[in-house]
Amino acid sequence: MIPKNKLYLTSEDFPQYQDEIGRQLDAEDKINGITRTPFKLSETEDDMRTKNITFVVTERCNLNCTYCYETHKTGRRMTKEIAKEAVDCILDAERMKGYYDAEFSNSVIIEFIGGEPLLEIDLIDYICEYFKAQVIRKNHPWRSHYMFNLTTNGVLYRSKKVQDYLKKNKGHVSVGITIDGNKRLHDACRLFPDGSGSYDIVEDAVKDWIKYDNASQTKITLSPENVMYTNEALANVFNIGVKGAFTNCVFEEGWELEHARILYDQMIDLADWMIDEHQYDKHYCSLFDETIGHEVTETRNWCGGNGSMLAVAPDGKLFSCIRFMKYSLNNQPEKPIGDIWNGADSQDPFLKCMRCITMQSQCRHEDNKKCLTCPIGSGCALCTGYNYDRFGAPDHKATFICDMHRARVLANVYYWNKLYQHLGLEKSFDLNLDDETALRIVTADELKTLKGMVKHYDE
Numbered sequence: 001m002i003p004k005n006k007l008y009l010t011s012e013d014f015p016q017y018q019d020e021i022g023r024q025l026d027a028e029d030k031i032n033g034i035t036r037t038p039f040k041l042s043e044t045e046d047d048m049r050t051k052n053i054t055f056v057v058t059e060r061c062n063l064n065c066t067y068c069y070e071t072h073k074t075g076r077r078m079t080k081e082i083a084k085e086a087v088d089c090i091l092d093a094e095r096m097k098g099y100y101d102a103e104f105s106n107s108v109i110i111e112f113i114g115g116e117p118l119l120e121i122d123l124i125d126y127i128c129e130y131f132k133a134q135v136i137r138k139n140h141p142w143r144s145h146y147m148f149n150l151t152t153n154g155v156l157y158r159s160k161k162v163q164d165y166l167k168k169n170k171g172h173v174s175v176g177i178t179i180d181g182n183k184r185l186h187d188a189c190r191l192f193p194d195g196s197g198s199y200d201i202v203e204d205a206v207k208d209w210i211k212y213d214n215a216s217q218t219k220i221t222l223s224p225e226n227v228m229y230t231n232e233a234l235a236n237v238f239n240i241g242v243k244g245a246f247t248n249c250v251f252e253e254g255w256e257l258e259h260a261r262i263l264y265d266q267m268i269d270l271a272d273w274m275i276d277e278h279q280y281d282k283h284y285c286s287l288f289d290e291t292i293g294h295e296v297t298e299t300r301n302w303c304g305g306n307g308s309m310l311a312v313a314p315d316g317k318l319f320s321c322i323r324f325m326k327y328s329l330n331n332q333p334e335k336p337i338g339d340i341w342n343g344a345d346s347q348d349p350f351l352k353c354m355r356c357i358t359m360q361s362q363c364r365h366e367d368n369k370k371c372l373t374c375p376i377g378s379g380c381a382l383c384t385g386y387n388y389d390r391f392g393a394p395d396h397k398a399t400f401i402c403d404m405h406r407a408r409v410l411a412n413v414y415y416w417n418k419l420y421q422h423l424g425l426e427k428s429f430d431l432n433l434d435d436e437t438a439l440r441i442v443t444a445d446e447l448k449t450l451k452g453m454v455k456h457y458d459e
Contacts, residue, residue: 001243001282007423009284014217014244017147017174018050021107025049025145039101041308042355045300050107050145051100052304053090054311055083057123059327061115063153063198066189067223067250069386072327073115078314083127086312086340091131091140095343099310107145113322118156125165148173153190155198157205179206179218179242181233185226203240210241217244222263224254230266234285235273244284249404251383253390260403260441267411275419290416292379293409294432299358305384305394307337307355316340320354323385332389354384354394362387362397371397375432380405406433407441410450417453428455 003009026049029036038046058077059070078086089095093102110131112124128148135143148169154177156162166173179202180186187197210216218237222230227249237245249255249263267287274280274288305321312318317336319325326334337351338344345351362382363371371377380401388394409432416429431438431454438447 003281007425008280008419009244009282010290011284011286013284014246017109017149018048018052018107021145021147022049025107036104039104041306042352045306045308045355047100047105047308049105050109051102051105052109052111052309054111054113054309054322055086055124055127056114056311056313056322056325057083057112057117057120057127058115059314060119061153062119062155062192063116064191064193065153066191066225067221069250069252069323070115070327071330074327076314077120078123078312080123080126082314082316082340083123084130085316087127087131087134089318089340089343090310090312091134091138091142092343097343098346099337099344102141106141107147108142109147109149111149111151113151116153116155117150118152118159118162121156121159121161121165124150125161125168128165128169146172149176150174151176151178153178153198154202154205158208175209176219177202177206177209178221179203179237180220180226181229182236185229185233188226188229189223206237206242207240216242217246218242220245220247222247222249224256224259227259227266228262230263230287231269231273234270238279238283243282244286246286248286248381249401251381251386251398251401253400255400255404257403257440260407263404264407264411264441267408268414271411271415271418275415275422280419287408288412288415289379290412290429293376293412293429294378295375296359296377296380299360301357301359301362301382301384303382303384305354306357307351310344312340318344320351321385323383324388328385329389332392335388350394357384357395362395365391365396368397368399371399375434376406376409379409403441406437409433410438410442413450414453417455421453426455426457428457430454 004012041047055078059073060075060077061073117124150173152175157177180190183199186199186202190198192198206218220233234245270285274283305323307320309321310318311322311325313325316339318338318340319336322328324335335350337348360372363369382397384394387396387398390398413429413431420427431450435447
C-alpha cells in the first residue's frame, strides 16, 4: 500500500464510500453538464450526496461488552414484514419527502447493526435482495450507487451463511469487524455472557477479512478500562495485518485526569515505534491527525445524528440515529421522527432543533462555554445522541473527554514534529495549548521538549 502523499499514511488513504462516491457523482454531473440544487437540512447545512440508512435488525447480541452504549437491549428483532415495509418506505419519495432528496443524495449506504446483526443474516440477505429488485423496478436513483455495510463483532463472520452473503454481494458490501487491539485489551471489555473473552475468534475473522481488503481497517474504542493497553493493542492489530486503526475515546462520563496522562504516555510510545521502526508508511492510527489541535473555524455540526442520517428500529419507528432509540438511552425517552407506514416527519420540532445545531450553538451552556474559545478545539469529537441522553438537550455538548483530547493533541505535537524531522520536511505541528493546562498532563521537562520540537520555518 503506497501512501497518496508518497511519505506516510493518512485518513486520505482510507477513503470512505460516501467520500469516494460523492467525488465521483460530482465529477459525473460536471461532465454531463448537470447542476443539482443541494438539499437543505437547515439554514446552515446542506445534505450530503450519500445517505446513510441504518437497519437495526436485532437488539440481541452474543457478547456483553463492558462499554456498550446500547444499555437497554431487549430480545426484539425485525420481522420480514417490517423489513419489507421499511425498504418500501425509504424508496417512497412521498413518504420521505422533506427528509431527504434522492435526486440530490443519489447514493446510499444501507448499514446493518444490532445488537449483533449477523444473528439475523437471513433477514439481512432478504432486505438486500428486495432492495436491489425494487431500485431496479422503480428506476430509483440508488439503483447504481449503493453499498451494504455490516458492523459486526466478528463472532459469526466465518459461518457459511455469512460467507455466502459476502460472495453474492461482492463489490457492494463492506464489513467492519471490531477488534480492540490485542488479546488483553479486547478480552478486558468484549466478553461473552459467561465472562470469557472473544479475542481468539475475532482475530481469526479479521485475518480472513484482510485477505480481501488491501486497505483493511478496524475501529478501536478506548475506555477507562482499557486505555492503559493502547500502545500494545495498536501494535498488535498492525502486526496481524490491519493497515488502518480508527481509534477514539468513549464520550461518556468516567474519564479522570490520570487517564489523560496514561493516554499521552501510550501515544508517545506508539509514536516512537511507528517512526523508529518505519511503520508510518505501512500503518495509520487516527489518534495521530495533522488537522487537529487548533481553534475551530467552521460552524457545521459534523455528527450525523443531527438529522442527516436515518435509522429504522425493529418495530418500524424511524430515528435520526440509533442513539435516540430506547435501547441506547439511560435517562431520556426515545425520540422517533416518524415510522415506516407514514414516513419521516420533517416538521418534527425535535428534528428541527437538531438540524439547526452548530458548533457554536451547542456550547452556550455554563459548563461548556470554554469550548467556544478552546485553542485546540479542532478534532474534538461529540455525539448528539449522548448529549441528549445526558442533558435532555441535543444541543448541549458534553465535555467529559476534554483532558483526553488535550493529551491526544500534546502527543500529536511530539509525533508530527518528530516525523517531519525524520523525513527532512520543513513542516511544523504547533503547540497551541497554554502551559498551565499542558502541565496538568505532562511534566515540565516534557513540555520543554515539546516546545523545542516546534519549528517556525516561516520566520
